[in-house]
Amino acid sequence: MVLSPVLGKLVSKRVVLASASPRRQEILTNVGLRFEVVPSWFKETLEKSSFAAPYEYAIETAKQKALEVANRMHVKHLRTPDIVIGADTIVTVDEQILEKPVDKQDAYRMLSRLSGKEHSVFTGVVIIHCSSKDNQLETEITDFYEETKVKFSDLSEELLWEYIHSGEPMDKAGGYGIQALGGMLVEYVHGDFLNVVGFPLNHFCKKLAELYCPPLKHTIQHIKHDSIPSVDTFESLSDGESESSSFKEHKGAIKLDSPSGVICNSENSSGVRTGSVVPLENQNGVSDSAAKVPSKILDLMDGFRASKALFVASKLKMFDHLKKKSPLKAVDIANEAGTSVCGTERLLDACTALGLLEKTPQGYSNTDSANTYLASDGEYSLHGYIIHSNDHLWPLFTHLESAVKEGSRQNHRAFGKKTEDLFNDYYQSQEVKQRFMAAMHSIARLTARDVATAFDLSEFKTACDLGGCTGALAHELIQIYPNMKVTVFDLPEVIANTSCFQPSEQRVASVTFVSGNFFTDDLPEADLYILSRVLHDWPDEKIHILLKKISAVCRPGSALLVAETVLDEQKIHPPRVVLQSLSMTEGKQRSGSEYKQLLEKYGFTNTQIKITGNLLDVVLCFKKSVILACTEIA
Numbered sequence: 001m002v003l004s005p006v007l008g009k010l011v012s013k014r015v016v017l018a019s020a021s022p023r024r025q026e027i028l029t030n031v032g033l034r035f036e037v038v039p040s041w042f043k044e045t046l047e048k049s050s051f052a053a054p055y056e057y058a059i060e061t062a063k064q065k066a067l068e069v070a071n072r073m074h075v076k077h078l079r080t081p082d083i084v085i086g087a088d089t090i091v092t093v094d095e096q097i098l099e100k101p102v103d104k105q106d107a108y109r110m111l112s113r114l115s116g117k118e119h120s121v122f123t124g125v126v127i128i129h130c131s132s133k134d135n136q137l138e139t140e141i142t143d144f145y146e147e148t149k150v151k152f153s154d155l156s157e158e159l160l161w162e163y164i165h166s167g168e169p170m171d172k173a174g175g176y177g178i179q180a181l182g183g184m185l186v187e188y189v190h191g192d193f194l195n196v197v198g199f200p201l202n203h204f205c206k207k208l209a210e211l212y213c214p215p216l217k218h219t220i221q222h223i224k225h226d227s228i229p230s231v232d233t234f235e236s237l238s239d240g241e242s243e244s245s246s247f248k249e250h251k252g253a254i255k256l257d258s259p260s261g262v263i264c265n266s267e268n269s270s271g272v273r274t275g276s277v278v279p280l281e282n283q284n285g286v287s288d289s290a291a292k293v294p295s296k297i298l299d300l301m302d303g304f305r306a307s308k309a310l311f312v313a314s315k316l317k318m319f320d321h322l323k324k325k326s327p328l329k330a331v332d333i334a335n336e337a338g339t340s341v342c343g344t345e346r347l348l349d350a351c352t353a354l355g356l357l358e359k360t361p362q363g364y365s366n367t368d369s370a371n372t373y374l375a376s377d378g379e380y381s382l383h384g385y386i387i388h389s390n391d392h393l394w395p396l397f398t399h400l401e402s403a404v405k406e407g408s409r410q411n412h413r414a415f416g417k418k419t420e421d422l423f424n425d426y427y428q429s430q431e432v433k434q435r436f437m438a439a440m441h442s443i444a445r446l447t448a449r450d451v452a453t454a455f456d457l458s459e460f461k462t463a464c465d466l467g468g469c470t471g472a473l474a475h476e477l478i479q480i481y482p483n484m485k486v487t488v489f490d491l492p493e494v495i496a497n498t499s500c501f502q503p504s505e506q507r508v509a510s511v512t513f514v515s516g517n518f519f520t521d522d523l524p525e526a527d528l529y530i531l532s533r534v535l536h537d538w539p540d541e542k543i544h545i546l547l548k549k550i551s552a553v554c555r556p557g558s559a560l561l562v563a564e565t566v567l568d569e570q571k572i573h574p575p576r577v578v579l580q581s582l583s584m585t586e587g588k589q590r591s592g593s594e595y596k597q598l599l600e601k602y603g604f605t606n607t608q609i610k611i612t613g614n615l616l617d618v619v620l621c622f623k624k625s626v627i628l629a630c631t632e633i634a
């Protein structure tokens with residue numbers, strides 16, 4: 001079992017831990033999993049006597065906890081998670097299930113039952129894969145449990161009450177915490193220690209490996225040529241790395257033009273279906289070796305086609321046409337877009353193959369996510385950023401080879417202008433300016449809620465979003481913190497163009513736009529300064545000027561909030577951000593410890609980092625010598 005390929009696959013997914021347990025959060029954070037925490041509201045009231053075995057009760061409770069969160073996120077927040085993890089820990093002694101004590105007497109009752117005896121700790125875990133079809137939540141559930149045996153020594157009354165008065169038993173199954181003071185009660189532990197603490201990490205990692213990197217089936221497939229086995233479509237082929245085969249069953253016809261041969265199904269040890277390919281020349285007999293199809297590499301090879309298909313369909317507003325009316329035939333869309341019918345049909349089919357559209361005999365329709373993220377008018381539309389990617393990033397990336405050889409940004413090759421000229425260009429040409437602002441607005445809208453709620457900011461009465469562009473984050477902040485007033489500080493050319501991005505119904509008075517250059521002009525006063533997607537773009541000298549200025553104006557009690565994607569300590573995850581670095585800006589992406597170090601240099605301490613699972617993570621730090629408690633919002 002190797003964990004990094006699994007984590008690599010999960011990094012682009014919205015993973016949610018449906019648990020308020022700080023122990024579970026810590027255990028999963030320690031292995032490098034990136035996840036959001038959304039505690040479950042499910043009440044642990046299942047009828048225990050209806051379960052044949054205690055572990056069944058723990059699994060069912062874990063399942064209900066996770067399903068409650070998956071449903072709530074799906075319905076309320078339009079944010080269907082990809083994976084929800086739930087867990088439930090119980091202690092069993094003399095065939096009785098003990099959960100968390102309700103009061104000290106209850107803790108006494110539990111602990112005295114455990115005194116001098118061996119008991120079992122069961123944790124039930126579920127991993128739910130979620131998807132949304134026709135606005136309905138669809139789930140695939142994997143569950144397991146782990147048992148650990150723990151023996152307590154004989155506990156005197158005195159010791160029992162001393163322990164109960166410590167307060168530790170109250171939020172723990174069985175009324176004790178083995179990882180802290182409760183450790184003194186324990187004579188021995190047989191099995192996974194972390195299982196007792198609330199999460200069986202070893203079993204969980206094995207399960208993830210089974211789901212995401214199933215072992216390759218090297219054994220030869222025996223195929224009789226007169227009995228064609230049931231077949232999968234090409235998408236389900238696995239090189240041991242493809243996600244599609246891991247937990248989705250594909251049914252369909254044999255892919256006749258498959259270059260490699262006939263594809264047949266097999267089941268691995270965990271009951272997960274995998275595909276293997278039998279070379280054509282061996283179909284009449286027994287194959288010597290099952291060829292591996294490196295689907296991940298093939299996907300990477302073809303990635304540019306997929307990106308460009310998305311860009312062009314967005315640029316031609318195909319998702320907008322289909323949002324207004326659907327289903328539509330290729331010819332209707334071609335008429336609307338002023339494009340060729342045959343070209344449009346190929347593009348629409350490509351978008352369908354990529355899962356962006358649905359195709360029926362009546363024509364093409366948007367999927368739910370195309371309606372939400374690709375049509376240009378949606379609240380969370382990525383249209384602006386997609387157009388920026390097509391018009392600005394794509395030309396830059398065609399010169400990647402020169403960029404790597406020269407170690408510099410390739411604006412002169414891509415646009416015939418030097419970096420400096422091009423940057424000025426953003427504020428010269430109205431079209432380029434609007435495009436850039438729309439791109440920034442796209443990302444800010446999509447991330448604003450997670451950035452604004454990563455920490456409880458309610459104690460800050462005034463905030464200043466430096467380089468806050470269209471004010472998308474500012475508007476989210478005043479929604480969540482009605483007593484906050486936010487100043488958006490940006491270049492005059494930007495501020496002059498913000499009107500078309502303003503929400504109609506908001507309390508506009510709480511957001512003020514101020515023009516200025518944050519490197520050279522005085523900064524507005526605020527309790528909280530915000531730098532969202534700023535630091536990664538600038539070289540160290542510029543960052544020095546900016547952070548020095550912010551530090552100088554920060555009053556005691558003031559804080560700085562940095563929203564950036566925080567890299568892991570090896571600086572290889574998440575891949576999206578590592579790839580972003582290839583555009584060779586003079587700035588750089590940083591890991592959590594690098595942000596902490598950087599901010600400390602300018603007198604900011606008590607740094608807290610929240611990995612949100614969204615495109616931006618959040619770093620909050622406070623001006624030195626002032627200690628403020630800032631609690632996370634779950």
Ligand SMILES: Cc1cn([C@H]2C[C@H](O)[C@@H](COP(=O)(O)OP(=O)(O)OP(=O)(O)O)O2)c(=O)[nH]c1=O
Nearest residue numbers: 019020021088089172173176177178196197198
């Ligand atoms: C036995 C034991 C339990 N525990 C904890 C693990 C669990 O957090 C808790 C059992 O309660 P659970 O109901 O499993 O979990 P929870 O209420 O803490 O969180 P949520 O329901 O939101 O997921 O007891 C310890 O921390 N140490 C121990 O030694």
